[in-house]
Amino acid sequence: MPGIDVVLSRLADLAAQGRADEAVATFDLLAPAGAEAVAALADGAKLGPLVASVARRSAAHPALAASRAVVVRDAVATDLLAERTIRRVRAALDGASCRHLFLKGACFRETLYALPWMRSMVDVDVLVHPGDGLRGFLALRAAGFAPAPVERREPVTDLLFRQVVFRPPDRGPALEAHLDLYDDRAGWRIDPDGLFARAATTPSGLPTLSWEDHVLHASVHLARLAFRQPLRHVLDVHRVFATRPPDGRALAARAREWGCSRALGLTLEAARFAFGTEVDPVLLRETAARGPGGAAVRALVEPGRTDPSAVRSRRAARFAATLLLMDRAASRTAFLADKACTWTLDAAARAVLEALPCH
Secondary structure, three states: OOOHHHHHHHHHHHHHHOOHHHHHHHHHOOOHHHHHHHHHHHHHOOOHHHHHHHHOOOOOOHHHHHHHHHHHHHHHHHHHHHHHHHHHHHHHHHHOOOOEEEEOHHHHHHHOOOOHHHOOOOEEEEEEOHHHHHHHHHHHHHOOOEEOOOOOOOHHHHHHOOEEEEEOOOOOOEEEEEOOOOOOOOOOOOOHHHHHHOOEEOOOOOEEOOHHHHHHHHHHHHHHOOOOOOHHHHHHHHHHHHHOOOOHHHHHHHHHHHOOHHHHHHHHHHHHHHHOOOOOHHHHHHHOOOOOOHHHHHOOOOOOOOOHHHOOOOHHHHHHHHHHOOOOHHHHHHHHHHHHHHHHHHHHHHHHHHHOOOO
8 A cells, every 4th residue: 555645645636626436445445544644644734624525435434434524514614714704805905996816725725626615724815916005904904804913923024024914804714915925025036017917817706816826826835934834735736737737838937037946846846746746847847956956955855755844844944945945146145134134123023022011
């Protein structure tokens, strides 16, 4: 029997495609201990709802089927709350004529997965055009979204990188409103006007990134933390290639513009290792990590492993890897200077906040 991580990848991919009978047949071949291990690994990789959709139908593992049915119920409830938050955000921003794009799960839940609740979501992400930022903030406040308490580790970084975390008016996932696609503006050259010019829409009419930009956004997102992210993001990229193959030439050219060719190449390698994603060999060659540090970059995703989350977890290692994943030396220098400034400010801000009396 293949390793547990290989089984997890296979089950998640089959479930995402809606091939439930094949997935259940594969799951029922597992020994009880193996089935429990796959379910636990799925939860850690943020693929719990996908595997639960399979396990709840298992005849060979009735106890696990019962417990996973609860996971499915919770996933459906969470998705309904997320959908309500998405509708409210869209109505508020449309009402204020604010240009905006929904990111990641808000788009993927209705485009890449057999059922929306199969794509787990921690929060709702929306990109507001920088020119409409203040109007968008006021529109969200008027709609009942309140800025979340300052409980995050880097309050000054959030402010400088122009992102605000909101609580919804009632139950539901948090909203992250961004004025930049990604916070490391010093390291990546991402043109917001280009993002909005290439924007697409989901079947329900949500404005979102183009598919090439979705892949690049996932690559930058994974790269910033040295690929120590749930396998869910790699599955997203695999599902994009499986259902809406992006233009390889446009993808490679835009990666060069953003300065994230290395990050894209490693993301594609991770998708190939984990899910057997079919990628144009020319695209792989154009995005392969070469030159100084190339071997270290490629080592981030170990051949034979399907979970990039297994990468070293120490902050220093992640920080060094992020530098290696930037294509340009100038980007690395700017990134270092930017981090030195914001870390200092964050330390001072935390000291002030901790000194304030509690009420």
